[in-house]
Amino acid sequence: MAGEFLSLEGVSYHYGSGGAGITDVSLQCPPGSWTAIMGPSGAGKSTLLNCASGLLPVDQGLVHIGQHDLARMGEADLTRVRRDLIGFVFQDYNLVEAFTCLQNVMLSFLFGGPRIEVDDAVRALQAVGLDGFADVYPSDMSGGQRQRVAVARALASRPSVVFADEPTGALDTAGSQLVLDAFGQVAARGSTVLMVTHDPDVAARAGSTVFLVDGRIHSVWSGCTAEQLAMHLAETTLSGADR
Numbered sequence: 001m002a003g004e005f006l007s008l009e010g011v012s013y014h015y016g017s018g019g020a021g022i023t024d025v026s027l028q029c030p031p032g033s034w035t036a037i038m039g040p041s042g043a044g045k046s047t048l049l050n051c052a053s054g055l056l057p058v059d060q061g062l063v064h065i066g067q068h069d070l071a072r073m074g075e076a077d078l079t080r081v082r083r084d085l086i087g088f089v090f091q092d093y094n095l096v097e098a099f100t101c102l103q104n105v106m107l108s109f110l111f112g113g114p115r116i117e118v119d120d121a122v123r124a125l126q127a128v129g130l131d132g133f134a135d136v137y138p139s140d141m142s143g144g145q146r147q148r149v150a151v152a153r154a155l156a157s158r159p160s161v162v163f164a165d166e167p168t169g170a171l172d173t174a175g176s177q178l179v180l181d182a183f184g185q186v187a188a189r190g191s192t193v194l195m196v197t198h199d200p201d202v203a204a205r206a207g208s209t210v211f212l213v214d215g216r217i218h219s220v221w222s223g224c225t226a227e228q229l230a231m232h233l234a235e236t237t238l239s240g241a242d243r
């Protein structure tokens with residue numbers, strides 16, 4: 001499926017309980033782009049991802065995926081857009097325990113989304129190093145293997161936009177490389193990738209990195225090495241602590 005332009009303009013979301021959330025975030029992610037989000041813990045990275053994917057209703061601002069205006073959509077239309085256009089790698093994986101790996105990877109199709117061929121689902125598992133795991137249940141897998149099933153699921157439907165929250169958090173170096181290679185391939189095919197990570201080595205694989213501090217965009221960097229990103233992360237953490 002062709003990639004879609006992801007655009008956030010002046011987006012704010014604050015938790016009812018007084019939690020910080022995000023304030024006045026604007027971000028443009030063209031098709032084929034791969035953007036990382038970094039920042040200190042509590043900076044609003046997951047909140048931003050959830051607003052951009054329509055999982056959280058924004059208080060203010062605009063969120064567009066192509067022509068779709070997520071901030072003004074009803075729940076039924078939002079569900080359809082998420083099912084048909086979006087792949088999401090959740091921090092806690094969100095696998096269905098009663099389903100095999102293959103069924104998990106084909107989940108959106110099983111629930112009425114765009115067709116996913118069995119061969120494509122098997123290939124998605126192979127791409128993240130899970131050859132031969134199609135009939136295995138998540139409960140029989142390690143955390144790292146479960147995370148890779150979540151990645152295979154997010155990518156198998158060839159979504160227009162991929163959102164990933166710490167997609168390598170449970171992975172060793174080899175597993176991370178497989179997952180990052182897979183993201184690189186979907187971006188090269190034209191999908192839009194937006195990924196939260198705390199790891200400069202992971203962010204360095206993306207085309208650009210957005211730093212968040214206290215729920216606001218602090219800076220955006222392109223073409224940086226992992227060492228440069230680690231320096232920027234240290235600076236943003238200090239600038240947050242100064243406030």
Ligand code: ADP
Pocket residue numbers: 015016017018019020021039040041042043044045046047048
């Ligand atoms: P990050 O992903 O950068 O660690 P989050 O987006 O999870 O940050 O959180 C941003 C801010 O919003 C933090 O201050 C956090 O405490 C607050 N927050 C996050 N989730 C909730 C929630 N469900 N209820 C209240 N406050 C929340």
